Amino acid sequence: MAAATPSKNDDVPARAGAILDVDLSAVAANWRLLRDRVRPAACAAVVKADAYGLGAQRVAPALRDAGCRLFFVAHPDEGLALAGAVPAAEIAVLNGAVPGSEGDFSAAGIVPVLNSLDDLARWTRHAATLGRVLPAFIHLDTGMNRLGLAPAEQGTLAAEPERLRGVDLRGWITHLACAEIASHPLNADQAGRFRAALARLPGAPASLANSAGIFLGPDYHFDFVRPGCALYGINPTPGTPNPMLPTIKLRARILQVRPVDSPMTVGYGATHTVVRAGKVATIATGYADGYSRSLSGAGHVLVAGRPAPVIGRVSMDLITVDVTDVPEDAIRQGDFAELIGPHRTVDQVAAEAGTIGYEVMTSLGRRYWRRYLPDGLPA
Template structure:
């Protein structure tokens, strides 16, 4: 019998989320599949979206190559752009779209022997202070690209630093800087990441680039935007033991029983992607009932309190996150973000479903 730990991937929910986000944004939307589609499997997710998506985005060249080799012929944007002339050559051969965000990349194009016109996304730094040309250089850089005679289309873009903070003035300032910098320059625009789509109507321009929201993890605090969780992380109880009051459990003896306690041993640990930092009481669903983690999460196993669930035992099903346990809540309790939890899922097999899974009402919190 195989180890009973896996992640269910609901491709119908993925399609629902893409269509929801694209409709809310208007215009067109690239589905962001970087980091193996945030742990969901880039190739399978791309195939699930290929008939409805305007295109895809990945972080770097190798991720784009894998999609092309899997038969994905839709536009693919490489967000980090190219690292050297070889990357540029491959991008040209595979008809990839490329982001240009600093001088060395611009020079690569100017010095290249490109024979097929390139599709470039010109990135401006409007406040993220990480990548992108200075706003005041936008017109000059745009002119240099056009003058190469190697460009088919230029889309102007930037990236938000604090779009997931609806009360912050930073995003409005970035939108204003972008608008001022690109005034009078022809071409489509792109500003919205997931949070931009959900919370900033003024940023909904020609192209959106939704990432985390595609997978049903709302980046806006207390967000209720009709998104469905795509991943359900599951396992089962595979052993049961009893603790007496005063007995300690697990590494570091972090949990000491205050009463006679039934403990369920679960096939899931931090090597599978469940956070080691999850605190005592982080919620799980056991056979549809709320329970909580006790003891420290170890590499291959974790332990849950099943004292108040007498019918729970070997073989009982656990949802670690999914429709009932929000991954955002598990992340918050663990001192991290849903992006990290989803991207860290590994070792457990991914089980794909084209049919919509049952989405029951979620819990208000994942921490007891």
């Protein structure tokens, strides 16, 4: 069963096995930093995947209060769930409206991103049925080859703009494939293809840049940008200092500390063999909470401010860490180990897991006791 979500003033109960603190002020500050960086372009916010695991119902209103008026999600149900939580704002669905779902969009006032001429035709037919113009964004593929109108479809639409009749065109969007690699030639190629397509199509606001794309410079900003990962503290400029504030702190309780010595083994499969006398702490988190099994023998946590390596396999509910080098008087049952936080970033955890910060964030489990903090993360 999911742990309750307390209000900002509630204390953490003694029974809570782990705490996920979410700093809403840092999320808002990250949005404002990006907004100021891209002016005069506008700044939207991507809150798909439950705001990258942090809770869209809490994050989106905080961003709206900061001034955001356009939100992107991936699935229609995400948009439907968010409708009403951000009044006077627009919610757009990147995956678009699959056949038969058009009525759900128009009834709720959420906006599809149309990804093909077939999508466009169905949307205009639905608008005609209702006898009114309906809003939509249109996605142009410029090199990702996932979603969006292919170049041939773009040419057709440019030659037959009457296909847009019945559409309140909210904007043209495309998506960068390699923005995290600033020197990658596809970045400039995609920007060029986008400009060429826009020159042939009816005028409307245009959007190219994701989080990393914002840092490629003004040539990539167009009329509005769509940051996601940077809002939540993931570094949008890998290989350089992170310009964003951390937004979460994840701590899990130490359930037991036990002495070990060679030739003992630790955990499932006996994958770790003890080579010296020491101490092992068992901590209340596991892969069911999003702490990846790939961190087995590779991850680290902080115990009393000291790094402690994960030893043995990450199991469903527990991890074991070597605390031999943590002073005896600095560790007790019930204390917390820091898994992610200002001193143990999500990008560091991702690197140890062999993945990216996006996956770490969106995997955050529902069993954590969540606190939404208005004034920063705890020390």
